[in-house]
Amino acid sequence: MKINDLKIEDISSRLMISVMNYENSKDIISSYPHLHRGEFGIVSQICIGNKNEHGLYDGCLTVTNSHLDHWGISNEQLFELAAMNTNNLFTPMYFPLNRFMDSNVGLDLKPHSGCVITNSSCWNGSSVLFGSDIFSGIYYTFDKEKEWALLPMSDEIIALRLSNYEIEDIVSIYDDIRVKCGGITENILFCDLSDELKPVFSSFNGEVLDTNLTFSDENVSDRPINAGRGM
DSSP states (O other): OOGGGOOHHHHHHHEEEEEEEHHHHHHHHTTSSEEEETTEEEEEEEEEEEEOTTSOEEEEEEOOHHHHHHHTOOHHHHHHHHHHHHHHHSOEEEEEHHHHHHHSTTOOOOTTSEEEEEETTSSSGGGGGTTOOHHHHHHHHTTTOOEEEEEEOSSOEEEEEGGGSOHHHHHHHHHHHHHHTOOSSSSOEEEEOSSTTSOEEEOTTSOEEOOOOOOSSSOGGGSOSSTTOOO
C-alpha cells in the first residue's frame, strides 16, 4: 500500500492522533504536522497494513508535511479527521482504579477514589483527552463528582476525585507513577465537570488546556479536498 495513493475516504478511516510530552519531543515533531497544547505534543499517524482479529492495523507511520501536500489537506483538516477517527478505532473507556492498583502495588492510592481512563486497546490511551466525551461518563458514574485530578501516562490516565485527596498527596502519587510507570506531563492536570457536557481542563498553574480539535462547525469530511492546492 502506497500512502500517497490513498484517497480521502481511505485516509479518514486510517488516521489517529498520538500524544506525548512536548518538551521532550519538540526537536523531533517540529518537522512533522503537529499541535502544541499545554505540556502535550500531538502528532497524527496513519494506520498501515491490514486489520487483525481485534480490529487493529499492522502498524502506523507518522504523517509528514509531504503527505499533506500530496493529499491537499490542511493541518486543521488532518487533526479533525484524526481525532474523530481515533475514537472510532479505539473506543474510549474507563475501569475501576483497583485494577490499576493490583498491578502497580506500592502507590499511595485509595480504593474506589477514582478510575483509569483509556481506550479499547489500552494503547495511546491519553489521546482520549482530545476529542472524547468520556469525562461526561465518569461524572454520572461517580455520583456527579465535579472536581478531578488527572495523571496522564502514555496508555492511560489516572483520574482521582479531589474530594478524596490533598493536592500535595496527588502530586506525590504522580511523582511515584512517573518513576514506576512513566508519565506524559511533568505536572498533574485538573478537570472541572461543573458542566458535565463541557468539561474544563486546566494545568497545575491554572492555565486552561484546550482539548478541542474541531476547528469549525463544518464537517471536515464534506470539505473539498485539494481545493486551491497543487498536486
